[in-house]
Amino acid sequence: MDTRPLAALVSSLVSQALLLVLLLTQSNPDLLLVFTSLPRTGPLLPHLLSTTHLAAASSSLLSRCRKRSRDAEEEEEVESPLLLEDSTPFVALDPHPNPDHFKLLFGMRSSTFEWLAGLLDPLMDSRDPTDSPFRLPTTTRLALALARLATGACYADLAARFSVSESAARFCARHLSRVLCTNFRFWLAFPSSPDHLRAVSTGFASLAGLPGCCGALGSTRFHLRHGPAAAFLVADASSKILTMAAFFRGDRREIGVLKSSSLYREAEKGRLLGPEQYLIGDESHHLCPWLMVPFATPVPGSCQEDFNAAVRAMCWPARRALASLQKWRVLSRLREEEATKVAMAFIGTCAILHNVLLMREDDSALQESGEEWLLNSDKCREEEEEETAEKKAIFLRSSLAVKARAMRKAVGKVSAH
Template sequence: MDSRRPLAALLSPLISQLLILFLLLLPSSSSTNPLSIPNSTFENALQWNLLSIITHFVTTAEIAASFFLFPTRDRKRRRLTSSTTDNHRSIHITRDPDVCKLFFRMTSSTFEWLSGLLEPLLDCRDPIDSPLNLSSEIRLAIALFRLSSGADYPDISRRFNVSEPSARFCVKQFCRVLCTNFRFWVGFPNPAELIPVSAAFETLTGLPNCCGVISCTRFDIVGETSSENRSSIAAQIVVDSSSRILNIVAGFRGETQNFQILQSSTLCKDIESGDLLDSPPIHINGIPVPQYLVGLRSYPLLNWLVVPYSNDHEVGSEEEKLNNALGLMRPAAMRTIASLKKWGALSKPIEAEKKMAVAYIGACSILHNVLLMRDEEDSGMEQEGLKLDEESFDDFNGESNFEEDCRALDIRRVLGTRIK
């Protein structure tokens, strides 16, 4: 803030009072009247008009100066909108909810909420040699537009009237801030937070103590320098029944088998070491059933990971009922993956290096949970999309290195007796 503005606000009242006092001390008549009209009424009226005019301007300056002492967010807030000129769409600032939904995949109220939350973090990380001089809202708009639409940087540069390096910096900064400061939004729940997660799954299927559905998906990557340099990376997610992401890890080579990703993940290590899913088990028919996750057939059967029976079973058997119940849980993961791939930056081959592509996946995952938290994410998904994803998951089968645990067979068997 300019240090002269508070000083102006303090001096203005003093100057105002001095001028008024000076005018009041003037004689009611003047011998030097340039018009030589000895009319005291005219002189008094003139003196009063001058007094009113000077008081008005001084008081107005005083009020204007005082506003600088109390800046409000509304004075600097910009609005986001779109306009069409010469067949090119450009982004400006507005409150139009449809425009925000179109360009940023969220309503204007969520955009403003997110902007206020991230403002101190987005404003304090400019390049040292060339500060951007962009508001936090514009930085946020650039990053969200890149993620939601998948637009390339030349297009973003034209729309926002910024240089391409500035647009790249805004996107990279936003992803770094989200993945560093707000990764707890996709952190695995603590024991108390897992209670409603398990209750929701039990309401859905009758299976108790389930703490999430685990699955994998793949994203294609194409380097920005060469369209022929294509590869893919895999991401492993755990979700609850509402499709909220409870855990995500990305960056594995795309051809890696699902069980290999699981085996290499910190999630598996934390569960195996007793740091996660460590609440006391429940007992069904004398068998202790610990907290567990549900996976596809491409995963191994473990005492903390329940997968469907692989062979066909008689109609109405407990094995078939269990498979059907697990099938009711799988769409939660399918919806989450479909939602992630609705983000423009992830819906096509990601034009970024691997490290930045992983940051895109992490940022979109956090935003997915944010939109769910604010009741803005779609809960439904076309059956065709779910089927395609399911087929792609089942392609990644392989021999597991996990040791078979006879307890896992007992756990799966007794769970079949609790199906609704």
């Protein structure tokens, strides 16, 4: 007996029944409570819970079990609830004018969001907010957290947008920070492999022609509820953050912040860099055998000016990284976090996400250029350097200045031809 006609009839009846449920719940929201209170028997009867544009966007893209039943033109013209097989449906709202509005809402492209959700799925799904009425899927948890980081939206607004409690919104944001800073902190570890250091040095040589540079140093301040926090980072030529450190006290000078770090201690002991390798910094730092800084009072027309120009070019990636971090709006609203450790963790989280974007070749939250960087004359600092800097540091900077002059002349000859 051919059962295909009977199967087709049953499928048609089920489809019509589900369509009737959707129409009834849209016309009378009170009926939604009736359907959502029924026992769950499988993926054929998902809950119809309303949410906001953010959750609709993430779930509509990332539900792995969703099958498109309409072509692209129909999807743009028709609005309807989306039934997801993970039993967490969302109501689709008007399409955003920007076709890839994930950049505005989550600070990344939709493809990066999808990749990150897949990477973090087992870790993000390990715990639930204590007062959550239903199990939140990984995509919703990630969307909540990224919306906080990218837009700086307060927890009350996030709770209203996603139809969750304020404590659940706070939990999701902090949980993402905990997962990234605990399990992926190696993404902010300074390279220890000689081959990796040589690759970093090659990148800087392409910027300014000077060999041996293994990172550009940049400093900034963040404003927390209980006072400022000082931070510095080291970036490579592509503006990837090689390492970053933040300190609770932000009233120290840049050199004092650096000296408090493990990076400084390792570099002073010769464990960080190889011979003839160094970091580059601006005029706020002091000359060391492993840290080259610009001449404070360069002789006009000398190779010292050429060296300062090279330093300006090599410091640009660190400036760009710092400017890109500021595009994560939560960093300008850290005062809202009562716990200082949570605010500091958000700084590290944004640094990790910055590197994720570079790894994914995603320019969503990247600054086009670093902020303007000018050298300030500081004769007192120059005199202090001559008295305190090691002869090795002075000799290395002088030899690099000669190489900078030779490089400038070589570039001039090529341009003339």
